[in-house]
Amino acid sequence: MVVAKNANVATGREGRANAVELTQRVSAKLHFAPHDILVASTGIIGSPYPMDKVRIFVDGLEPDTADCSFPAIARAIMTTDTVPKHVVVRVGGATIVGVAKGVGMIEPNMATMLAFFFTDAALAQPLLHRIFRKVIDATFNCLSIDSDTSTSTAVIFANGLAGAVPEDEFEDALHGLALALVKKIARDGEGATKLLEVGVKGARDSAQARRVAKAIVNSPLVKTAIHGADPNWGRVAMAIGKCEQDIDIEPERVRIGFGDLQVYPDQLAARDLQRLSDMLRAENVRIAVDLGCGGGEATVWGCDLSAEYVSINADYST
C-alpha cells in the first residue's frame, strides 16, 4: 500500500492510528491479511492523512476493474516526479519489473524514495535478500539529488512462478534494472537538466572512493558549474578537499577529467576544447577522478543544480 503526497511522518499517535486504520480497511477490501500489507508513505512531513478523503477512496476501490499494470503503479506513486519510472528486464525465463518514485530530498539511505521490484524468478529468501542488499547499496545508495534525506523504502517481491535462474545472471539483471531506475530518478531530479555521474578510482578503499564521489556530486558549486556547462575543475578539486578525514589524499597524485578528457593537472590541448565544451552541454555528464593512491573505486549519480530547484522548493507549501 503506497500513500503518495503525505509522508505520515512526525504525526504522532494520530498518524500511527491512521496507518493502522488504513491497513485494516485495505485488508478488508482486498481480502489480504493485514500483516501481509506493507505500508509506504511519501510526501509532506508533519501533516496527518486527510482521513475523510482516504476513507472514501479506499471504500470505493474496485480491484477487479482497476488498472493494476506496472505503468499505472509507477504513475500512481508519483509526487513531484515529472515522469513515471518503470523498467522491465528478462533474465532466463523470468522477468524483473521495477517501479520507483522520487526527485528530491534524496541522499542515502535512499531518502523520500520508494522502489518496488517484482520478479517471478525462484530464489531462496536469504539469497534474494543478500543479492538485493548488494544491488541497492551499489545503485540507490549511490544516488543523491540534494544531500537531503528522509524515510524511504525498497522492497523486492518474488513469487517463484518462472522457476530457478542462475544467481549471477539474476544479480546482473537486477543491478542493471536498479541502475536504470537510479538514472531515471537523477535525470528527473527537481529542476535537473542533466544527469551527473561521478566516478572515483585510485582510492585507498571503496568507502573513501564513495565519500569523495559523494562530496563532488553534492557540492553546490560543482552542480551549478555543470548546470552552466563550465569545465571548472577547481571546484571538483575543492570538493575532494572537503573530505577532511581523508588526509591521505595527496594533491600531487590527483587526476581530474570530464568524460575521457583529463583537465588536471595537465592542461587540455587546444584541439580538445571544443569536444570538452560539447561534452559539458550534453544531457549526461561524467566527472572522472583518480586519487592515484590505491584500488578503491565508486560511482555515484546525481544531477545539476538549477534555479528551478530553488523555485520548486521555495514554493512547496507546508
Place this chain on the structure above:
Amino acid sequence: MVVAKNANVATGREGRANAVELTQRVSAKLHFAPHDILVASTGIIGSPYPMDKVRIFVDGLEPDTADCSFPAIARAIMTTDTVPKHVVVRVGGATIVGVAKGVGMIEPNMATMLAFFFTDAALAQPLLHRIFRKVIDATFNCLSIDSDTSTSTAVIFANGLAGAVPEDEFEDALHGLALALVKKIARDGEGATKLLEVGVKGARDSAQARRVAKAIVNSPLVKTAIHGADPNWGRVAMAIGKCEQDIDIEPERVRIGFGDLQVYPDQLAARDLQRLSDMLRAENVRIAVDLGCGGGEATVWGCDLSAEYVSINADYST
C-alpha cells in the same frame, strides 16, 4: 599582501615562483623584509597570476599617496562581494578593526574567506593567540554559505601602542566584532536575501549541537524553505535526522521553533500564525532547536538559497 580574484591554488611550481616574486617586489617597493609579508590570495582556482599586469601594478605603487584607510582595504579585497565588510570597536583606550571578504564557497574552516584584524591593544602573543583561536572558532568557524570550502586566512595584528586592556573585555569586544563580520558575510552570501541563524541547545555536548546546527543551516531544502518564507519545520526535522552518527537524539524530545515561536511538536496557536509569517518574511530568520538531551549549545550562521545563487555560480567563467 592580498591578491583578490585569483586564488593561486593548484598552479604548481609556476604559482609558487609567482608568489615568491610578488613578495620580493612588494618587499622592495615598501621596504619591508620579505619574511614580514603575509600573502593571502582569493579567487579562481588553477589559473596562474597574470604576472604582466601584476608587475606593472606593483612597480607603480605609490605608498605615500595611496588610500591606506581600513574602508579602502575592505573594498580592495572584495571578489564577488557586493558590499565592503569593515567593523570597528573600542575596548578601554584601545581599538580593534576588522575587515573581511567572502560570499561563497564558505564553510569551515572559513573557506575562501579572508579576515584581518588590527588592534593597538597590548597583549602578550600567546594570550592573543589563545583568545583569537577561541573567538574564530565560535564565529567564523560557525559560518556556512553553501557547505563548499577552500583555502582561507584569518590574522590579527597587534602593535601594543594603546597599552594593556583587561583580557575579558578584549575577548568580548573581539568576539562582537568577529560576529558582526560573520553576519555581514552571511547577509551578503551569494544570492542571499536573508541572514539565517540556527541555534541548537539541549545537545549531548557542544560538538553535537554544532553538527546538528550545521546540518540545518546547510540543508538545501531548509534554505529554499527560508527563501520562500515557508515555516516547513518538517525539513528542519529532516536535517536533524541527517546526523546519522547522532543516534542518541530522541525524536520525542526534540522541539523546533522559528524565533520565539515553537512549531513542533505542539501546533502553533492560530493567533500566532500571522506573527510566524511576518517573522519568516523578515531579513533575519532564526531557527531554534532543543534536542532535550543535555547541556550542549551552538549557534551557526548562514543564508537562504535563491535562484540568484545558481545563476551567479553557473555563469562564473573558468
